[in-house]
Amino acid sequence: MTHHSDAAPDRPVDPTRRLALGGALGAATAAVVGARAANAQDAAPTGHLSGKTAFVTGGARGIGLASAEAMARAGANVVLFDIATADLPNVQYPLSSEADLATAQAAVEAHGVECMSYQGDVRNLADQQDAMRQAVDRFGSLDVVLANAGVSRAGPIEDATADDLSILFETNVNGYVKTTQAAVPHLRDAGGGRIIYVSSGLARTGNDIFGLYGSTKWAINGFAKSAAIAYGRDGITCNVIAPGLVNTPFADNEAVLGYMMPGAENPTFAEVSAAIAQGAPLGVGHLEPEEVAESVMFFTGDATRTMTGEVLDVSYGSAATSIG
Numbered sequence: 001m002t003h004h005s006d007a008a009p010d011r012p013v014d015p016t017r018r019l020a021l022g023g024a025l026g027a028a029t030a031a032v033v034g035a036r037a038a039n040a041q042d043a044a045p046t047g048h049l050s051g052k053t054a055f056v057t058g059g060a061r062g063i064g065l066a067s068a069e070a071m072a073r074a075g076a077n078v079v080l081f082d083i084a085t086a087d088l089p090n091v092q093y094p095l096s097s098e099a100d101l102a103t104a105q106a107a108v109e110a111h112g113v114e115c116m117s118y119q120g121d122v123r124n125l126a127d128q129q130d131a132m133r134q135a136v137d138r139f140g141s142l143d144v145v146l147a148n149a150g151v152s153r154a155g156p157i158e159d160a161t162a163d164d165l166s167i168l169f170e171t172n173v174n175g176y177v178k179t180t181q182a183a184v185p186h187l188r189d190a191g192g193g194r195i196i197y198v199s200s201g202l203a204r205t206g207n208d209i210f211g212l213y214g215s216t217k218w219a220i221n222g223f224a225k226s227a228a229i230a231y232g233r234d235g236i237t238c239n240v241i242a243p244g245l246v247n248t249p250f251a252d253n254e255a256v257l258g259y260m261m262p263g264a265e266n267p268t269f270a271e272v273s274a275a276i277a278q279g280a281p282l283g284v285g286h287l288e289p290e291e292v293a294e295s296v297m298f299f300t301g302d303a304t305r306t307m308t309g310e311v312l313d314v315s316y317g318s319a320a321t322s323i324g
């Protein structure tokens with residue numbers, strides 16, 4: 001993992017960057033990136049995020065990593081921020097390991113961009129501030145932020161302990177707020193940027209088994225709208241994607257699958273997906289993380305430069321169906 005502690009250079013705001021991440025890389029930024037990146041830039045992709053910096057929480061795997069790779073393919077240098085601690089009390093399944101984070105960094109670098117990984121906790125504001133400061137020192141700016149690190153919980157509402165509630169809300173709600181607090185000064189310095197929050201299809205309706213988790217995501221749908229108002233004049237857009245079931249360890253674990261198919265013995269992710277697909281408009285029952293990443297990319301692009309406070313359902317038609 002890379003650590004830089006130099007103070008960030010003072011950079012004039014480039015008005016061409018305001019709300020338009022496709023703008024030219026500022027001269028001062030280019031100077032910071034400088035010769036160190038010359039070799040990497042020879043091979044670097046030249047997409048609409050070329051010369052930009054993307055910060056991804058929960059980037060070691062799943063939706064975060066798939067989105068990081070998509071942004072790298074579009075030319076962004078990437079920061080992968082992840083707790084990288086597999087066994088966390090009050091989480092029902094293993095989170096990423098340090099090895100996962102190292103593998104993820106290599107996967108992003110393979111796209112020809114630079115990648116910094118940072119082992120930190122979104123529940124800790126100082127961790128995120130430190131990681132973003134290092135990112136700006138190294139890459140010259142912060143332009144796109146994906147608030148994505150989250151934990152799930154399956155089970156009856158009345159069974160949740162105070163510690164279960166604490167990790168859910170501290171990670172999924174307060175963590176996203178802290179990501180925003182840490183990012184906004186840097187996005188302002190860059191003349192604007194994009195914050196994308198990963199919420200959930202469970203924040204569009206109620207659910208007795210995932211209700212507490214869903215509550216955290218409802219909170220984010222609302223928070224994003226407030227952030228959109230608060231930071232719009234800074235050229236910062238704040239949007240939400242709300243995915244259905246996604247094929248990651250977050251959903252493909254015993255606790256979640258067991259509650260989704262009660263009565264089935266050791267249900268698999270494929271079986272749960274097939275059951276959902278039966279009643280779904282498109283006959284699709286889950287998404288791969290790469291499909292969700294395409295929606296993340298939508299909110300980094302020029303087409304969405306005047307969209308903010310939106311919640312985009314990415315849920316294979318679930319939003320079209322009625323409850324019950």
Ligand SMILES: NC(=O)c1ccc[n+]([C@@H]2O[C@H](COP(=O)([O-])OP(=O)(O)OC[C@H]3O[C@@H](n4cnc5c(N)ncnc54)[C@H](O)[C@@H]3O)[C@@H](O)[C@H]2O)c1
Nearest residue numbers: 058062063082083095096121122149150245246248250251
């Ligand atoms: N998988 C799904 O079915 C699904 C559906 C809808 C929404 N989501 C949401 O998408 C986001 C990503 O989920 P995923 O499926 O990729 O999950 P995942 O478990 O595969 O990845 C989440 C990553 O976040 C990291 N993380 C967890 N707590 C952290 C913390 N406190 N600080 C820093 N990093 C932390 C984990 O180590 C892991 O690498 C989550 O917010 C989740 O709620 C997932």
